[in-house]
Amino acid sequence: MSEARHVRARFSRAAHRYDDVADFQRQMGERLLATLPHGLPSGWMLDGGCGTGHGLGLLRRHWPDAEVLALDFAYPMVARATANSRLCADLQALPLANASMEGIWSNLAIQWCNPDAVAREMARVLKPGGWLAASTLGPETFRELRQAFATVDRYRHTIPFPDPDHVASAFRRVGFIDVQLRRETLVLHYPDMVSLLSAVRDLGASRVTGGGRRPGLMGKAAWRRFVSAYELMAESSGLPLSYDTLCINATLGMGL
Template identity: 40%
Template sequence: MPDSLPVPPADLRRRIREAFAAAAAHYDHHAEVQRAIVADLLAWIELSAPARLPTLDAGCGTGYASAALRTDDAPVIGLDLADTMARQALRRGEHGIAGDLECLPLRDGCVGRYWSSLAWQWCASGAAAAEAARVLASGGVLQVATLGPDTLRELREVFAAIDGAEHVRSFEPPDAVLAALRHAGFRSIRFKQCTQTGFAPDLASLLRDIRGVGAHTLGDSRRRGMLGRQAWQRLCDAYEVHREAAGLPARYDVLMFEAIR
């Protein structure tokens, strides 16, 4: 088995689903970085999927990528863990259903392309890769963008100076995802690592954007209470050393993968 993080327990999966469900109505307002990563993945991929088989947009959110993926001969199935996200995709005019990437409600070999942008970081890569391999037809292609361990590194560092609680989620390293893909039977694997950066005028706005897309669910070591006023001010002051001309940066460690089933 690949060396990866353990499968999240059911209560954590529930919290992840609830966070994204709550964010669905205002997700697009906060999702500038997420849209940029979709564009990065679209620009980087090389492989074409088998003709006439559907594309699965796994973790479709509000359906932004689904619209870009649709072709005349290949419909798109949008799927998201949060049913309210899937309904937002329907309102956009895309096909959206609720489902878990670790247990897809699809039959074996039914899709020609498995696409996923910024959903695998909320899964165990071994489970997600196995399900992707199961639903892909032979010769089908996988195209995934996920987040690596350096995501929001500055935010993690300044919080660590305040207390020992978990404030920023940890993500799998690229070697773990590559091992999961190989174990699931994928071949001709391509990989690229890059950085995408969002900016905010202040730390409160930066954290609001993270929460606004539902990306704030943490494990059992998370802090339960609010930071005090003095601790919050120390946090803001510490983050100011990272300020750039465009504002306070939120850097995302983006891992992109392409492979053949």
């Protein structure tokens, strides 16, 4: 099973409690909303990777009269979204007509996609001159986890995230212009390892497939070394965990 399918399965299982643990996602939604300039056209908008629908409220706040299509690849997630128009589908294969959307909003979803595939689909369904606002994660996300695991073994324990330049180039290649990247490290603190690892799991980033993953379970001694190494990084606010956040704003070019 691919990493994307593992993420979909994990989100599907977590849908009933997702709103209780999605603090980071909500913070990123507010940050992404703050990047949107006033005066953007409304009309039909796509909330790509809507989860349980937090972004819908943000979009309605910004555009009270807009028609928003809520889309997620995990059916139990989109089923909980309070939208008139909902669709369970993959951002990399959108079942939408060409040039059918005025704008696309996507909060913490495209990191699970191939950058070239998702950029191509977004460009296809946007109208010329349409806008894109997306947040995602960069390669420095969870650096503390990698440091602590490196004291135990050399396997991958979290899903890798793409380089920001690669993501920006993918959107430029398919016709997006004025591509702007805002990169910021957000450090959250957790009271203990259980809550920290739960946050990583609920984000969908803990299930690693393919080459480089650890064969089998970690033993008790290795687990204790990992926890001890992580606890050495503890701060007064708790155990730190870094998120390498990216906000992307772009406009689809008018073409020839």
